Amino acid sequence: MTPLWTSDEAAATTGGRATRAFAATGVSIDTRSLGPGDLFVALTDQRDGHAFVAEALARGAAAALVSRRPEGLPEDAPLLLVPDVLEGLRALGRAARARTRARVVGVTGSVGKTSTKEMLRATLGGQGTVHAAEASYNNHWGVPLTLARMPADVDFAVVEIGMNHPGEIAPLSRLARPHLALITTVAAAHLEAFDSLSAIAEEKAAILEGLEPAGRAILPAGLEVSPVLAARAAALGVPAVTFGQTADADWRLADIQITPEATVARASHAGGTFLFKVLTPGRHFASNALATLAAAEALGLDLTIAACDLGLWTPPSGRGTRERIALDPVDEAGFDLIDDAFNANPASMAASLELLAAMAPTDGVGRIAAGRRIAILGDMLELGPTEAELHRAVADHPALAEIALVHCVGPRMRALHEALPRRQRGEWVETAAELVPRARLLVDAGDIVLVKGSKGIKVSLVVDALRKLGQSSPSRT
Known part of the structure; x- marks a missing residue:
């Protein structure tokens, strides 16, 4: 494989110093997804990436972009030392764009x-x-x-x-x-x-x-x-x-x-x-x-x-992906899940509710005779001083009339929960983790379930719990 960055190129680009020659075929900031041959970039964000350099090298990283030598590394460890790791990454990006x-x-x-x-x-x-x-x-x-x-x-x-x-x-x-x-x-x-x-x-x-x-x-x-x-x-x-x-x-x-x-x-x-x-x-x-x-x-x-x-495109995971969860491996009875757990604001919330309202559940296959449209909605974050009103206003969207039940997750979504008509008012919980043990009680065969919220509210935990109820596959097309 052609190297993406040689040690000489990376050092010249970043103004850094390579401790030994290397050739990197990729760039990674996360040891969990790092591949052999990647240049590991030890960013300091929520955690200091320098603490994971040894693990990255053990997993096959070609070298690590660092601002200091982490403790405990062998003397011959392949490192690219720079004054600032983020600036070094920017320099690599600038050079890659130029070439x-x-x-x-x-x-x-x-x-x-x-x-x-x-x-x-x-x-x-x-x-x-x-x-x-x-x-x-x-x-x-x-x-x-x-x-x-x-x-x-x-x-x-x-x-x-x-x-x-x-x-x-x-x-x-x-x-x-x-x-x-x-x-x-x-x-x-x-x-x-x-x-x-x-x-x-x-x-x-x-x-x-x-x-x-x-x-x-x-x-x-x-x-x-x-x-x-x-x-x-x-x-x-x-x-x-x-x-x-x-x-x-x-x-x-x-x-x-x-x-x-x-x-x-x-x-x-x-x-x-x-x-x-x-x-x-x-x-x-x-x-x-x-x-x-x-x-x-x-x-x-x-x-x-x-x-x-x-015409062949389908959404990436967490961005409106639709899948079928088969609850019974014999007759394939199950429910449809719309995974939109990674982003939410008033505009995208409206679009997702319109999508749910346009889909048809299946009657007569579950414990409840009629299939239902169900929304599990998490907080919309970073909306500022009018956030309570923006959450409450979701109750006024015309698409909500087609939705049987709305479960709400997060402190901001309490405003919506209180504004819902009693017939649509499902559960309200402070955190997504509280709904996880109750996943089986939230759905039935024939239902269509939308899970929507900002990434930080972690309604993806509910998505994972719903998937584990049965066998997941792409929805019928």
């Missing part, structure tokens, strides 16, 4: 970043080689890690860029230097750090500051803050196309049909109409898919091939 031939797409937005990144991976991958992070690596270490792992000879790279506070996106975009910037949407999220939706839009628009010369933008139309995005693009001289459901959108969604197995949409562009689909239900997926097709055209790809490849 690649790839056309780079930067993706940001309040909702749908990871799903859109994966749609782009599927779509671009049919017409070239693609590099993209395997997870939602979109922060101050995730973006440089994505870049540092990038081979020089790929055709495309997709870089997800996120934020929690003002001033975070522009430096990451300048590091990634995208040729194309895509903003999925702007919604109420991270309101702890921003005083208005317009302020969030300004921060999202900062991705345009890192564009390469002659770079282009794909922007959502029809939002309250769409003029903010358009104004920033105009001020920077960035050509932009828009997508959405409004008449003025360059790529316009004219019709969306949601079935239990897929989303089929009709759209118009440049005077013509076309159909496309994705193999999962959800109105929000149609919007992200349309933006993906706009990106494919901007990159000069064949749109027919792109639409066909897009």
Whole structure:
């Protein structure tokens, strides 16, 4: 395998000193997922990565990027010593970006970043080689890690860029230097750090500051803050196309049909109409898919091939994945599980509830005669001083009328629990772990169960408990 980083290259790039020669075929920050030949980066985040260097080397790491020699290592341990590990990782990312031939797409937005990144991976991958992070690596270490792992000879790279506070996106975009910037949407999220939706839009628009010369933008139309995005693009001289459901959108969604197995949409562009689909239900997926097709055209790809490849896409785990849990191995009676446990804000919560409402449970197969739509909803984090009202307002969403039972997880979700009609009010618990022992009592054969919440509230524990009730497999298609 061709080395991604030799010791000489890595030392020259970071200004560090290699204790011995090495050749790394990958880059890792986690010993649990580290592969033989990786360069282990000893970041200090929630824990100090220097404490795991010995384990990384024992697992086959080619070397470790460190700011000091950890105690107990042999004298000949392969290390790359740098003044600051995070700065060293940024330097590797900057150098990898400089040497690649790839056309780079930067993706940001309040909702749908990871799903859109994966749609782009599927779509671009049919017409070239693609590099993209395997997870939602979109922060101050995730973006440089994505870049540092990038081979020089790929055709495309997709870089997800996120934020929690003002001033975070522009430096990451300048590091990634995208040729194309895509903003999925702007919604109420991270309101702890921003005083208005317009302020969030300004921060999202900062991705345009890192564009390469002659770079282009794909922007959502029809939002309250769409003029903010358009104004920033105009001020920077960035050509932009828009997508959405409004008449003025360059790529316009004219019709969306949601079935239990897929989303089929009709759209118009440049005077013509076309159909496309994705193999999962959800109105929000149609919007992200349309933006993906706009990106494919901007990159000069064949749109027919792109639409066909897009039609095979399904969501990554925890982002709306639908699966079947068979409770009885004989007659395969079971329930459908929608795993959306890694992100939640008012916009994505609404989209997930609409998805659940559009799906049909199965009657007559469980202890309860009628199959039910059930939502297990965890706290939406980082919403700021209006968080209680934003949680309570979920009770007013029209899709909730189609949902039989809502269980609530977390202190913020208590506001929703108290606002629900008695017939829909399920359990309320402070933590997700409290629901785990009761998983079998929450569902029945024939049900469709949505689990949704911010990653920090850990409703993924409930997802795991529900999976363990039976045999998991992809839902029927």
